[in-house]
Each structure stands twice: as structure tokens, then as C-alpha cells.
Amino acid sequence: MATVDGLPPLREVIERHGLVAKKSLGQNFLLDLNLTSKIARQAGDLSHCDVLEVGPGPGGLTRGLLAEGARKVLAVEKDSRAMAALAEISETYPGKLEVLNADALEIDPLERLTPPVRIVANLPYNVGTELLVRWLTPDAWPPYWSSLTLMFQREVAERIVAEPGSKKYGRLAILSQWRTTPRIVMELPPEAFSPPPKIHSAVVHFEALPAPRFEADPKVLERIVAAGFNQRRKMLRASLKGIAPEIEDHLLAAGIKPTDRAEQISVEGWCALARELATV
Ligand code: SAM
Numbered sequence: 546m547a548t549v550d551g552l553p554p555l556r557e558v559i560e561r562h563g564l565v566a567k568k569s570l571g572q573n574f575l576l577d578l579n580l581t582s583k584i585a586r587q588a589g590d591l592s593h594c595d596v597l598e599v600g601p602g603p604g605g606l607t608r609g610l611l612a613e614g615a616r617k618v619l620a621v622e623k624d625s626r627a628m629a630a631l632a633e634i635s636e637t638y639p640g641k642l643e644v645l646n647a648d649a650l651e652i653d654p655l656e657r658l659t660p661p662v663r664i665v666a667n668l669p670y671n672v673g674t675e676l677l678v679r680w681l682t683p684d685a686w687p688p689y690w691s692s693l694t695l696m697f698q699r700e701v702a703e704r705i706v707a708e709p710g711s712k713k714y715g716r717l718a719i720l721s722q723w724r725t726t727p728r729i730v731m732e733l734p735p736e737a738f739s740p741p742p743k744i745h746s747a748v749v750h751f752e753a754l755p756a757p758r759f760e761a762d763p764k765v766l767e768r769i770v771a772a773g774f775n776q777r778r779k780m781l782r783a784s785l786k787g788i789a790p791e792i793e794d795h796l797l798a799a800g801i802k803p804t805d806r807a808e809q810i811s812v813e814g815w816c817a818l819a820r821e822l823a824t825v
Pocket of ligand 1: 570576623
């Protein structure tokens with residue numbers, strides 16, 4: 546059956562190139578090109594942007610991004626078995642797709658990209674969370690990318706957009722909401738993937754803010770948030786005891802009650818505490 550881009554259907558591509566899904570690489574492929582184009586559209590207008598795609602696999606989402614008019618796609622894939630399938634896509638879109646056979650955790654793709662850059666990925670969940678935290682915590686802001694459109698386990702997506710006071714509110718919510726506006730833009734059932742994972746998934750779109758919502762040093766913020774939520778049931782005067790002597794005084798100076806727990810503190814409160822502790 547013909548597809549919109551004239552390339553073979555993904556099921557056929559996977560079969561022809563022997564891309565049997567590997568669990569060790571978190572491979573759950575999207576096979577429906579209507580769905581991958583829909584995900585690509587969540588990233589916004591791509592016509593004036595370079596797109597960094599991490600983990601293209603057989604290229605379903607890559608084809609969606611190119612069909613939606615991306616100026617250029619740089620696709621970084623660890624699995625060398627996918628290279629031949631991705632090369633066929635390059636031939637269909639001459640000069641538009643560059644493929645790097647590399648581990649996304651070990652490379653810096655910046656020199657191959659021209660701003661504005663949008664990042665789009667359907668990644669294994671552990672790699673996705675690690676890259677998200679790296680993308681959110683450079684020392685300088687704004688970053689080189691203007692938006693992230695990422696697939697997560699639905700439960701992780703809910704943690705990213707969670708509000709203070711909720712059981713799901715924690716490190717991911719604070720780091721995400723501090724410097725971006727994250728929104729869940731799509732939910733996908735297990736059957737959307739092949740093989741189907743056990744969990745539901747969701748796409749989160751993050752627009753980078755021109756400046757962080759509140760001033761704070763990212764390293765200090767990460768450290769105190771990690772300490773606070775590692776012992777989320779404890780009062781902050783106990784969970785943050787190891788951060789600085791006289792922690793109660795610092796909490797009070799930042800306008801926080803020492804008897805509060807981590808999940809009760811807003812992003813603004815955490816940033817105030819990071820500023821208070823910046824010189825300690
Ligand atoms: N984007 C494709 C899709 O939507 O059908 C594949 C998604 S699959 C969930 C995740 C992809 O990420 C796989 O192709 C896997 O090989 C790749 N991958 C896993 N770890 C990676 C890493 N560290 N760097 C780059 N790619 C990685």
C-alpha cells in the first residue's frame with residue numbers, strides 16, 4: 546500500500562531490515578504514519594527550524610517530521626541496524642535528513658544544528674528522563690533549543706505537569722516548570738506501539754521561556770530539590786539538614802516554614818531557597 550511519502554509502510558521496512566525490537570534499547574515502534582505526523586505537528590511550525598530527533602529507530606516519527614516540512618532533521622540513533630532504513634528516508638528527502646549512529650547521552654549535537662532548534666523524541670523512558678534533566682539544567686538560559694516534544698510514560702508526564710501539594714509533584718515538575726511551560730498534548734494507548742508496552746504513554750510539549758520564571762542557580766536548585774524529595778515525608782528542617790548548618794534560619798529567610806514538606810513548596814519557594822543558599 547502506498548504511503549504519503551512514497552516510502553514503504555513501516556511494517557515492511559522493519560521486516561525487510563530485520564529490525565526485531567530489542568528490549569535492551571527500549572524499542573517500541575510507532576507504525577502509523579498518521580499518528581507520527583500528528584506528533585510532529587505538536588512540535589509547532591517546523592518549516593523554519595532544525596529538528597533534533599533522538600532515537601528515530603525505523604524512522605516513523607522522522608518521516609512525520611519531514612512530511613510536516615522540517616527545514617532539517619538531525620536524527621541520532623544508537624542501533625546501527627536502523628541505518629539502512631534511515632538512509633532510504635534521506636534519499637527521499639535529499640539534503641534534509643542527517644543521521645548520526647551514536648548514543649545520544651554521549652554526544653553534543655549542537656555544532657550540527659542551526660537555530661531555531663526544536664527537539665522531538667520517542668525514547669526509552671530512562672534515557673528520556675535523563676536527557677530531559679540535562680536539557681533543562683544548563684547554566685545559561687535560554688538554551689539552544691526553543692521547544693521539546695517528548696514521549697513519556699503517562700505517569701512520568703503527569704509528574705512533569707504536577708502542581709504543588711500533589712503526590713506527583715517533585716523534581717521533574719520543578720525543573721520543568723521553572724524554565725518552560727510543559728503541557729500534555731497527546732495520550733497514547735499501548736496498542737499504538739509495536740510491540741505494545743505495558744503502560745500508557747503521553748506526549749509532553751515544553752516551550753522554553755525567554756528567562757527562568759524565578760532566578761536560581763540550577764546546580765543549587767537541583768541539589769536542594771533532590772534532598773527535599775528524597776525524604777518527601779519528612780519536614781524540610783529534617784530532610785535538608787545536610788544541606789547547610791542552621792537550615793531553619795535559611796528556610797525562614799526564604800519565606801518557608803521549616804515544618805513544611807517538600808511537596809508543599811511552590812517553584813517560586815524552591816527558587817527563593819536556592820538563592821538564599823547560593824553562598825552557603
Ligand atoms: N522513534 C521511533 C518510533 O517512534 O517508532 C523509535 C522509538 S523506540 C521507543 C526508542 C528508540 O531509541 C530506539 O530506536 C532505540 O534504539 C533508540 N535509543 C535507545 N537508547 C538510545 C540512546 N542512548 N541514544 C540514541 N538512541 C537510543
